[in-house]
Amino acid sequence: xxxxxxxxxxxxxxxxxxxxxxxxxxxxxxxxxxxxxxxxxxxxxxxxxxxxxxxxxxxxxxxxxxxxxxxxxxxxxxxxxxxxxxxxxxxxxxxxxxxxxxxxxxxx
Amino acid sequence: xxxxxxxxxxxxxxxxxxxxxxxxxxxxxxxxxxxxxxxxxxxxxxxxxxxxxxxxxxxxxxxxxxxxxxxxxxxxxxxxxxxxxxxxxxxxxxxxxxxxxxxxxxxxxxxxxxx
Numbered sequence: 001x002x003x004x005x006x007x008x009x010x011x012x013x014x015x016x017x018x019x020x021x022x023x024x025x026x027x028x029x030x031x032x033x034x035x036x037x038x039x040x041x042x043x044x045x046x047x048x049x050x051x052x053x054x055x056x057x058x059x060x061x062x063x064x065x066x067x068x069x070x071x072x073x074x075x076x077x078x079x080x081x082x083x084x085x086x087x088x089x090x091x092x093x094x095x096x097x098x099x100x101x102x103x104x105x106x107x108x
Numbered sequence: 109x110x111x112x113x114x115x116x117x118x119x120x121x122x123x124x125x126x127x128x129x130x131x132x133x134x135x136x137x138x139x140x141x142x143x144x145x146x147x148x149x150x151x152x153x154x155x156x157x158x159x160x161x162x163x164x165x166x167x168x169x170x171x172x173x174x175x176x177x178x179x180x181x182x183x184x185x186x187x188x189x190x191x192x193x194x195x196x197x198x199x200x201x202x203x204x205x206x207x208x209x210x211x212x213x214x215x216x217x218x219x220x221x222x223x
Contacts, residue, residue, distance in 0.1 A: 006150075036214075043112075044151075044199065044214040086151065094164060095141050096201075096212060100150035 002027045002091040006099035013077050014107050021072040021102045023061075023087030032090040033070040035061055036098075039083045047072075047085070057081070077106045110135075112202050112215035113182075120221045127187040127194070129218045133202030140183045141212060142175060145197040157183060190222045 003026040013019050025031060035047040048056045050063040050070060061072045070087060082105050088096040113132040121127050133140050142154040153167040157177040168175065172190075177183040187194055197219050203212040 041217075043216045044201075046211055046213075049211070095153055095156045097153065098143070098151040 002031070002089050002097045004087050004089050004097050004099035006085075006087055006102050008102050009100065010103050010105070012105045012107060015079055016076050019074050019077040019081070019104065019106075021085050021087075021104065023070045023072065023099060025068050025070065025087075025089050027068075027089060027091040029091055033061075033063055034088040034090070034096065035059070035070075035072050036086045036088060037083050038086065038101075044086065077104075079106045079108060082106045112137075112200055112213050114198075114200050114215035114218050116218060117216065118219045118221070120223060121190050122223055123191055124189050127190050127220055127222075129185040129187075129198050129200075129220070130182040131185070131200030131202075131215060132182040133200075134213055137202035137204050137213075139203045139205065139212075140177050141201040141203075142183075142185050143199045143201065145199060145217070147196070151199065154185075187220070190220070192222050195220055195222045 005024045007022050033050045036044040037047045038044045059072055059074045061070050063070050084101050084103050086101045087099040090096050112134055115130050119127055138159050140157045143151040144154055145151050155168050155175045156164040159177055160179050172188045174186045197217045199217045200215045201212040
């Protein structure tokens, strides 16, 4: 079974502060991990995936297999980063399992 | 490429009526996924389809819900005899092949309200 846990439903930071959105997963094989972002009532957009190791909008995430984590980080949060963030896992390539999501609010 | 198209965007149904949600995948995509987002909750997988085949429906409620992806036309998620608890956002996604190694793209969602 595959499972994704995002322990924080809500996260609030001030503009310019560092931000870290936590994601832990459970999967017995080699997972593929993703972060998606959803701005207010819009479609989910892929933010990044671990296999590409690229940085989008200043966000990065590193897969830590020992801790089974894939935390999303940004050194300096911007107001436009306010959105819902979902961590997702693909185990075996069939479909994505999503975490519950973290609503990030960046205050001016 | 128009992206994943869902319609209607908003649908209001009375209890006991039927709801039909349509999803046209991106051009060239033959894999379709339906997810449900209940109020204040995350996305829950419902069903995974390829053309004319249901590959995995482990997330579908056992009764009243069905999905299809015919050879021609959009994928349809059908909810019979809707109840208030069916009120949710229903998202469709598509990919060219299996998720592994590929990105899935989401539609803008269909918001169902049952009154």
